[in-house]
Amino acid sequence: MAGGTQSDPPVIELRHVDKTYGHGAAEVRALNDFNLTIAPGEFVALMGPSGSGKSTAMNMIGCLDTPTSGDYLFNGVQVGSLTQNQRALLRRNYLGFVFQGFNLLARTTALDNVELPLIYKGLPPAQRREQALDALAKVGLKGREHHDPSELSGGQQQRVAIARALVAHPQVILADEPTGNLDTKRSLEIMDLLNDLNVRDHITIVMVTHEEDMAAYAHRVIWMVDGQVERTGTPEEVFAQGRHSA
Amino acid sequence: MIWQTVRLAIQAIFRNALRSILTVLGIVIGVAAVIAMVTVGQGSSDQVTADVEKLGTNVLMVLPGAGQMGPGNNSISAALELQDVDALINQLSSVRTAAPYNQTSLNAVYGAEDTRTSVAGTDARYLDVVDWPVVLGRGFLPAEENSGKAVCIIGETVRQDLFGNTDPIGETIRLKNVSCDVIGLLEAKGASSFGTDQDDIVMMPIKAFQRRIVGSSDVSIIYVAAMDGVSTDRAVVDIEMLMRERRRIGDGEEDDFNVRDMKQLASMLTGITNVLTGLLSAVAAVSLLVGGIGIMNIMLVSVTERTREIGIRLAVGATANQVLLQFLVEAIVLSTIGGIVGILLGLGLAAVASNIMVIPFSPNPMIVLIAFLFSATVGVVFGYFPARRAARLDPIEALRYQ
Numbered sequence: 123m124a125g126g127t128q129s130d131p132p133v134i135e136l137r138h139v140d141k142t143y144g145h146g147a148a149e150v151r152a153l154n155d156f157n158l159t160i161a162p163g164e165f166v167a168l169m170g171p172s173g174s175g176k177s178t179a180m181n182m183i184g185c186l187d188t189p190t191s192g193d194y195l196f197n198g199v200q201v202g203s204l205t206q207n208q209r210a211l212l213r214r215n216y217l218g219f220v221f222q223g224f225n226l227l228a229r230t231t232a233l234d235n236v237e238l239p240l241i242y243k244g245l246p247p248a249q250r251r252e253q254a255l256d257a258l259a260k261v262g263l264k265g266r267e268h269h270d271p272s273e274l275s276g277g278q279q280q281r282v283a284i285a286r287a288l289v290a291h292p293q294v295i296l297a298d299e300p301t302g303n304l305d306t307k308r309s310l311e312i313m314d315l316l317n318d319l320n321v322r323d324h325i326t327i328v329m330v331t332h333e334e335d336m337a338a339y340a341h342r343v344i345w346m347v348d349g350q351v352e353r354t355g356t357p358e359e360v361f362a363q364g365r366h367s368a
Numbered sequence: 369m370i371w372q373t374v375r376l377a378i379q380a381i382f383r384n385a386l387r388s389i390l391t392v393l394g395i396v397i398g399v400a401a402v403i404a405m406v407t408v409g410q411g412s413s414d415q416v417t418a419d420v421e422k423l424g425t426n427v428l429m430v431l432p433g434a435g436q437m438g439p440g441n442n443s444i445s446a447a448l449e450l451q452d453v454d455a456l457i458n459q460l461s462s463v464r465t466a467a468p469y470n471q472t473s474l475n476a477v478y479g480a481e482d483t484r485t486s487v488a489g490t491d492a493r494y495l496d497v498v499d500w501p502v503v504l505g506r507g508f509l510p511a512e513e514n515s516g517k518a519v520c521i522i523g524e525t526v527r528q529d530l531f532g533n534t535d536p537i538g539e540t541i542r543l544k545n546v547s548c549d550v551i552g553l554l555e556a557k558g559a560s561s562f563g564t565d566q567d568d569i570v571m572m573p574i575k576a577f578q579r580r581i582v583g584s585s586d587v588s589i590i591y592v593a594a595m596d597g598v599s600t601d602r603a604v605v606d607i608e609m610l611m612r613e614r615r616r617i618g619d620g621e622e623d624d625f626n627v628r629d630m631k632q633l634a635s636m637l638t639g640i641t642n643v644l645t646g647l648l649s650a651v652a653a654v655s656l657l658v659g660g661i662g663i664m665n666i667m668l669v670s671v672t673e674r675t676r677e678i679g680i681r682l683a684v685g686a687t688a689n690q691v692l693l694q695f696l697v698e699a700i701v702l703s704t705i706g707g708i709v710g711i712l713l714g715l716g717l718a719a720v721a722s723n724i725m726v727i728p729f730s731p732n733p734m735i736v737l738i739a740f741l742f743s744a745t746v747g748v749v750f751g752y753f754p755a756r757r758a759a760r761l762d763p764i765e766a767l768r769y770q
Contacts, residue, residue: 210685
């Protein structure tokens with residue numbers, strides 16, 4: 123719990139959350155009485171086998187999805203009762219996303235990609251540019267501002283995506299397998315970068331990953347099975363326990 | 369925010385330049401066709417009006433035969449007579465002046481040159497009625513008119529054909545077997561609204577024409593100029609009463625002649641032009657509609673193709689309305705650009721066509737404005753459906769879309 127203490131009010135709190143898709147026989151229960159509390163400044167890794175509900179949980183935390191039942195409180199606000207529009211505003215002001223596939227706009231320079239969230243925020247052009255240049259410098263891409271994604275390596279593209287996620291000074295960055303498409307060296311660089319943001323800028327980070335090496339950067343690992351938290355603890359604890367039970 | 373959205377839309381349009389060009393092609397062609405049709409149609413109407421104006425709006429024509437347009441049917445109704453002309457002038461206060469007019473087609477010969485031309489028999493009053501000045505030499509003298517002397521006044525085209533640029537006055541030309549002294553040259557008038565060359569003409573005193581060319585004393589048309597300040601409608605009524613009396617038409621019998629108002633003729637011609645313009649514009653408008661559907665089609669494809677992009681935008685904090693607005697603005701910007709290009713292209717085509725057809729180039733600002741607004745409306749109407757579809761995308765699905 124390096125980044126926060128238990129006395130801080132949680133930034134993310136999911137209580138008895140169920141999420142089902144489809145109806146009748148085709149019904150899929152993606153989350154089943156899922157409980158998770160994340161304090162400000164925490165670095166949390168969501169892990170688990172395929173189909174364990176990690177992605178659903180991530181979408182829920184990112185306010186892209188709403189619970190079928192149960193409560194999701196973001197900074198104490200009931201997300202389930204917000205309109206689609208209000209959730210968009212919440213994403214814009216408090217959340218940053220990093221995806222496995224980078225998800226940059228093609229044929230759009232790094233700078234324009236990073237400016238995108240600020241455009242929707244309605245900042246004036248000069249301020250947008252300044253903030254975007256700062257963010258790109260922070261991820262070590264000074265001098266590459268006017269490159270298209272196609273002219274950048276995978277690692278560099280993910281840095282642009284991270285710059286885009288942090289440019290609006292979010293409270294939380296959600297990273298969905300951020301290193302899934304990268305080799306080990308680039309992966310470690312990206313993890314160092316995320317760690318820096320967590321330590322220096324006190325940005326809360328929630329990350330989905332398959333790799334123990336990457337999860338080792340987290341303060342806490344949540345191990346999910348069948349839409350529920352099976353076990354949780356420091357990376358060492360969770361992995362040790364996993365190896366014993368396996 | 370709106371300006372930002374417009375900028376985003378323009379960025380997106382230029383990112384897909386080829387697709388954008390193909391999208392707006394329909395609008396460009398539609399708008400250009402409508403603009404060109406309406407402008408050329410307007411030009412022809414103006415030409416007709418100008419021609420009639422030149423002829424004088426207070427000019428009436430008396431023709432033998434009942435009703436129908438075109439030359440009267442002389443075999444059934446009696447021809448007009450020279451005495452009718454004098455009677456119209458002397459007995460009607462609503463008539464300023466009148467002139468007889470006969471016409472035929474002949475070869476005119478001068479030395480080794482010859483040309484097929486119209487030969488008209490008339491008198492000095494005709495040039496007064498239609499306000500056509502003699503620019504070189506002189507008009508007919510009363511003595512020449514009464515004696516039926518073979519003198520003639522020629523139009524600019526006949527002069528060019530027979531004499532080139534030299535002075536024709538005092539020369540003698542031959543019409544059929546009649547030798548005729550050229551005494552005057554008419555001012556050049558150009559083509560009439562029917563497309564005939566009005567300067568391709570030789571005029572001679574009507575008595576000489578009747579005696580030496582056609583060998584008959586019939587008069588086929590009487591041109592009448594109404595008195596200034598008298599409505600042509602009143603003049604028509606007066607002329608009809610007098611002519612019925614002179615031709616001994618009993619009560620209840622149909623006229624065997626007709627009096628035609630040049631204004632009617634003008635409005636009829638303009639009417640025909642307008643109907644044609646309307647029809648062609650309607651066909652052109654259909655292509656505008658097709659262009660609109662083209663925009664919708666491409667925008668729908670674009671929404672599918674850009675599903676992931678929409679997902680990204682939603683994830684980084686765009687609201688559904690911002691996405692809707694972006695796609696809508698894209699459609700509007702596209703169709704508006706198409707409209708502007710179409711307007712310029714249409715005006716250009718119309719200018720070239722007007723030049724070839726020798727009619728005035730009369731762009732109508734109202735039509736230009738309507739075409740512009742229409743193309744923008746096409747953008748709104750046909751852009752809304754794809755834009756709504758984009759805005760309603762589920763961000764999770766959109767992000768997962770490959």
